[in-house]
Amino acid sequence: MSDFAIGESDFLLDGEPFRILSGALHYFRVHPQSWADRIEKARLMGLNTIETYVPWNAHSPVRGVFDTAGMLDLGSFLRQVAEAGMYAIVRPGPYICAEWDNGGLPAWLFAEPGVGVRRYDKKFLVAVEEYLQQVLRIVRPLQVDQGGPVLLVQVENEYGAFGDDPEYLKFLVEVTRQAGITVPLVTVDQPNDAMLAAGGLDGVLRTGSFGSRSAERLRTLRAHQTSGPLMCMEFWDGWFDHWGGPHHTTSVAEAAAELDALLATGASVNVYMFHGGTNFGLTSGANDKGVYRPTVTSYDYDAPLDEAGNPTPKYDAFREVISRYAEVPPATVRPAAPAPAFEVPLGEPIRLLANPGRWGDWSDHETAPSLDELAARLALFRTEIDVDGPVALSVTEVRDRALVFLNGDPVGVLDREQHDQTIFLPRGRGRLELVVEDQGRVNYGPRIGEPKGLIGPIRLGPEALSDWSVCAIDLDAVPGLWDSADTADPGVGPTAWRASFSAAEATDHFLRTDAWGKGLAWINGFCLGRYWRRGPQQTLFVPGPIIRAGSNELVVLELNAVSDPTARFVPGPSLGPLEL
Structure with a gap:
């Protein structure tokens, strides 16, 4: 067990100054059998901490349920962080943004008209307390002062960009403490005077979110957090994509220089993202600032590890920067071999409009x-x-x-x-x-x-x-349509197709989709996510653990039309053009 506290100017681990060098890695965007690999690669880059959000709507798709199976096993994820000799930061929201569907808030919250989300509204607070008690029941025994890895727990998320309700924030703090959380609590806001004032709370450490001009942003943060360590809780090293836009990247040299400038101030950091992963299934969110723009399936984020968990040039550049400020383990991360490349025909179409009752x-x-x-x-x-x-x-x-x-x-x-x-x-x-x-x-x-x-x-x-x-x-039932249906001519309208393919071993694959129209794809019943010919994303990532050595089944639900009913697996990802 260790003691972790907030000192006058530093985080203190067992009384000694401790700089948090963290990377964002969302357990719910990575297959569980890949968690250990991604965590170890974070350690080898020189990080000492892993940060994750917690998506309320994924754990509780209906009220009264709190699912922790498979990709939602937060406890297992945190224990694997500890086993790697690293620490953890948990950010349970209840709102997380994260380019995640509904910002993590369950749709059932809004079933009653007028419910006041993200404010001191009693109906909302009852639901939030139920949720936080479930999450924090997992986190409580995994705090650093109980022998676990968790150093910090965050209250809400960039609240100053949404509202100004200190009673709501105080309620979240009270619920968190009553649930047995004893490690320090933090808030995060963009380094803007109004946002830091509205989103912060005295007695809770304020942190910032930014990706440039570190010295200036930290001065703004210090004006609102007059003592204690300075931390960038989200150091933005890339960006996300939306359908119909370009694939966003950031300059490796510029991102590394910004990280160097941040660490030179003595501040702690959480790299957002260290590894983005994938919005599997129907989990990707959207933005609407006058025009609705849905987010793509890939959450590659141009991060140090790409969507498949392979190091990018940014990984080596960040590792070199970190080595100027902390001891970095010897690098042993090897580049991945190309994925298997082959093609198989799609067949046995089942048309939605022909017999919807099957669906x-x-x-x-x-x-x-x-x-x-x-x-x-x-x-x-x-x-x-x-x-x-x-x-x-x-x-x-x-x-x-x-x-x-x-x-x-x-x-x-x-x-x-x-x-x-x-x-x-x-x-x-x-x-x-x-x-x-x-x-x-x-x-x-x-x-x-x-x-x-x-x-x-x-x-x-x-x-x-x-x-x-x-x-x-029932989208979950689409891969099973053939169990009780005869195939029919595809005709027009949404159509499900399937194909079988063989694999020598359980290894990552990439499914090329730009010859199709718009829809969803499953392999062995696991939903890879949405595809859309408009791009920018042109491949779906297939995590190795869902592949079986031997026979595998691909199912495609095409909403528009398939001009070439062929499934093509390619050696690597294609996330689209950088400019349109």
Whole structure:
């Protein structure tokens, strides 16, 4: 057991000054069988600490559940950090941002209109306390003063960019302490006077988030944190990507120089990200500052370790900088061999519109429900229309994308990013179907928690449409469609395909997707995430632990159309152009 405390100007470990050299590594973005590898590579770069967020919505997809299986086993992750001889920082939010769906806040929080999230609202606080007690029950015995690795626990996350409610922050501190957390607590905000004032709390160490101009930013931080150690809790060494944009990178030399300038001040640091990993499944978030921009599946972040956990030039550059300020272990990280390259045909298509009942459960509604009410991320909406045509179909807002079909024929797309509200139907009679997709919840700003789906009323000409039948698609069940279905001609509309391939060993693969349209892919039942031909991302990372030596199954759900039904596995990642 060790004592960790905040001194007048330093962190103190057993009474001696201690500089935190940390790297962000999110356990929920990395396969559990790869955690030890990534942690060891952090140690070899010269880091002594691993930082992670905790995603509330992943652990608690429904209220009353707290899942810690597989990729959500926070306790196992922290124990592996300790086994590597490293320390840990835990940032449980409840809000985390992190380019993660809804900033980590569960969608069920917003089921009751008017609930006041991220403020002193009793209904919200009850839910937050339930969550924090579950998380901190795991963290409590793993604190450094109890023989574990955890040095610090963070309260909220960049709160000064959102609100100004000290009673809410005090409540979080009280719940955290009552749960048995005895290590120092911290807040983090951008080094802006207003944000540091609104997001901080006396008695809780303030830290900053920035990626440049360290001396200037630390002076601003010091004005609000007059004593105690200075720390950059998020040293931004890269950036994330959104669909339709470029792949973001930062100069290796400039990032290394900024890290050097930060460490030269004597401050502690958490490199965000050390290893970004992947937004597997449907976990990627979105931003909306007037235009909705969903985040891609890869969270490579141009970090020192790439999406597959391999060192980049930034790894060696950062290691050299760190060696000027701390002892660095001998480097033994070897470059990875190219991944297997081969191709296999996609076959046995199953078409959604041909028999939706295979894909999920039907329900009837007078007016179109939200996706939240259906507890679905993808749904088929169906009604009959009978008016003189052509005619305009309109909605108040689409969140986030709707494919429109009339009598089984494609009519077009309503796209939130384009601010689409209206589409003309060539005829006014027949079966109207809309396949509605949630492309990721906004993770930053005032639009967090907004409902998904068709925000109504939905009108045909001037009249509101009613009498909807809705099939909520069970995406988890898509890989099993062939267990109880005959294959059919793919026709038009969303179609599931599958293929088998052999692997000599369980090793990382990269699936090339830019010849397809838009959709999701699974291997052996594990959802790799979204793909979209618009890019920038052109490959999906396949973690080695999900590959079986021998036969493997790939399933693809294509929402648009596959012009070339071939699955191509390539030697390495392709994350897209740096400029558009």
